[in-house]
Amino acid sequence: MATASLAAIVFVLISAVVASSLVVAAKLLRVRAKVDSPLKRRTYECGEEPLGPTWIQFHPRYYVVALVFVIFDLEAAFLLPWSLIVRELGMAGVIEVAVFALILMLGWAYAVKKDALKWQ
Amino acid sequence: MLNDLLTVLPLTIVALLGCFVLLLDVLSGQTDRRYLGRITAAGFALALGSVYLLWGKTSLQLESPIFGGIMVLGRFELLACAVLLLIGLFVTLMSIDWAPEQGVSIGELYALVCFAVLGMMLLVTATHMISLFLGLEVMSVAIYVLAAFKRNSPYAAEAGMKYFVLGAFGTGLLLYGMAYAYGATGKLAFADVAQALAGKEPTGYVKLAVLMLVAAFGFKLALVPFHMWTPDVYEGAPAPVTALMAAGVKTAAVIAAGRVFVTALPPSALGSLEPTVFKILGVLAVITMTAGNLMALPQRNLKRMLAYSAVAHAGYLLIGLMAAHHVAGQPQVGDVMGALLVYLFVYALANLAAFAVVSLLGGQSQEDVSLDHLSGLSGRHPLGAAVLALAMLSLAGVPPTAGFFGKLTLFKEALRADEGKFPWLVVLAVLNSVVSVFYYLRVLVHTYFRDALRPVLLVRGTALTLALGLLAFLTLQVGLFPSRWFEATAQAARPATTQVSTSAAP
Numbered sequence: 001m002a003t004a005s006l007a008a009i010v011f012v013l014i015s016a017v018v019a020s021s022l023v024v025a026a027k028l029l030r031v032r033a034k035v036d037s038p039l040k041r042r043t044y045e046c047g048e049e050p051l052g053p054t055w056i057q058f059h060p061r062y063y064v065v066a067l068v069f070v071i072f073d074l075e076a077a078f079l080l081p082w083s084l085i086v087r088e089l090g091m092a093g094v095i096e097v098a099v100f101a102l103i104l105m106l107g108w109a110y111a112v113k114k115d116a117l118k119w120q
Numbered sequence: 121m122l123n124d125l126l127t128v129l130p131l132t133i134v135a136l137l138g139c140f141v142l143l144l145d146v147l148s149g150q151t152d153r154r155y156l157g158r159i160t161a162a163g164f165a166l167a168l169g170s171v172y173l174l175w176g177k178t179s180l181q182l183e184s185p186i187f188g189g190i191m192v193l194g195r196f197e198l199l200a201c202a203v204l205l206l207i208g209l210f211v212t213l214m215s216i217d218w219a220p221e222q223g224v225s226i227g228e229l230y231a232l233v234c235f236a237v238l239g240m241m242l243l244v245t246a247t248h249m250i251s252l253f254l255g256l257e258v259m260s261v262a263i264y265v266l267a268a269f270k271r272n273s274p275y276a277a278e279a280g281m282k283y284f285v286l287g288a289f290g291t292g293l294l295l296y297g298m299a300y301a302y303g304a305t306g307k308l309a310f311a312d313v314a315q316a317l318a319g320k321e322p323t324g325y326v327k328l329a330v331l332m333l334v335a336a337f338g339f340k341l342a343l344v345p346f347h348m349w350t351p352d353v354y355e356g357a358p359a360p361v362t363a364l365m366a367a368g369v370k371t372a373a374v375i376a377a378g379r380v381f382v383t384a385l386p387p388s389a390l391g392s393l394e395p396t397v398f399k400i401l402g403v404l405a406v407i408t409m410t411a412g413n414l415m416a417l418p419q420r421n422l423k424r425m426l427a428y429s430a431v432a433h434a435g436y437l438l439i440g441l442m443a444a445h446h447v448a449g450q451p452q453v454g455d456v457m458g459a460l461l462v463y464l465f466v467y468a469l470a471n472l473a474a475f476a477v478v479s480l481l482g483g484q485s486q487e488d489v490s491l492d493h494l495s496g497l498s499g500r501h502p503l504g505a506a507v508l509a510l511a512m513l514s515l516a517g518v519p520p521t522a523g524f525f526g527k528l529t530l531f532k533e534a535l536r537a538d539e540g541k542f543p544w545l546v547v548l549a550v551l552n553s554v555v556s557v558f559y560y561l562r563v564l565v566h567t568y569f570r571d572a573l574r575p576v577l578l579v580r581g582t583a584l585t586l587a588l589g590l591l592a593f594l595t596l597q598v599g600l601f602p603s604r605w606f607e608a609t610a611q612a613a614r615p616a617t618t619q620v621s622t623s624a625a626p
Contacts, residue, residue, distance in 0.1 A: 005327075
């Protein structure tokens, strides 16, 4: 009992120490520019000259495409392990996966009908 | 396997209904979506019919675990599913005429209601950590979207955001608790967890698991230190969605919490931790009902008032949960769970009725429902005023309505569970009910005895009228002829919760 409690307490302590030490280390170790310059106040874009302000609205189509990707991602994630044991599962396994894929395809059909994949 | 698939027929119907409505909307391309609402309502009625069919089928061995022990759909669960399906039906009925008036005539509304109800049904049938989590997420994700459903309203956006952030936090706590329980026992099925813990001194992991699970269910049930989201979300979310939250989420979460604290963490599994857990839950119950009632007193907005009343009722329900936890493993637990289900049913009816009236007041995109909007309602819409009156009397627990018998059975069972520990809790609950009468009756004063202050635009429609009429009928029917309903639930609950079944699932 004591060891389990101790392990949990140590776990909480370590996570607290790591999290707070990162913040403190960043405060202590940061490189400070001696003088204030316009370059210092500029948005950092991987060394490139920034084009325009960063507070712009992104088109939601990126987000929608990412969501549709999740459908196929999930399908792949479940079909791959299934394909390894398909012989052992037999017909029941085939039917189950067919139902699973059908449900995902319903989502895909919905997305297509909603014009989610039209890039305009 | 085939037996299992047949047993989950109500859940299958609702799942297919959601998919069907979703696709029908995009394929048909109609702009008037009221027909979708009618189809959804018919689908819920069909699912209710399937519950009735299953009820009589003893050949299915309903009480035994299905799908390798991840869920059970016995008579108690069937009754709980029936309550949830009724809630889905009423929410659909009150949305049909309300949605076009609010400018949210969107087909996904009905599909999301179906998926939310499906998640709730998974939640009440779960006997395994994973199926519990799955049900909770199916329900919550659908309701996060529904809360922000009126996209152009800043209140709805606020409600959706708050509900999402705090709901996700609560879910995280639940997962953490489950992970610690799994770490302590190596088991995930509720009965196996209890068996693994029985007779041993609780370790630090078990303590953390219990703490996390209490906090997580605290968030979902809106117990007092975890209730902060409730008023804003109830106020901002569209009225039918708030009805779904107040009635459906509460029912599903209470039954699920009951199952966890009766089958996974009964007193026998908690050992020396039991007195502490009892104290924590008792303190939570007392501050929840007291704070909920005191904060409801000054509210002038009907939705905020109902939100705080939901907090107060969560406190009463927690007493029932404590009683169920206390007698876990004894035959009596069936009676307590039955009393909880009855209370949830009458509470759901009263809340649905109140939010149906709030929907009624939502004409032409009107969202704000203060007490002034209610003034003079009895003259303009007598049925709406009468239903609101019944709902308030039922929530307050006044005899001819269902609410009185809900409270009576719950408190009676709590006292029967242990006469040494529960009386002070029940006395505080009864005193709290007396306080609550003030703010419930104030609504009636405004509805019946004040003249109209401002023009209020009402939603007119047959579906909403039907919902109002049915809710009034059910509230009175349960209130006037309670014994039949209560005996059915008690009988149903007895075998389901007493049998200790271990399963094949890990």
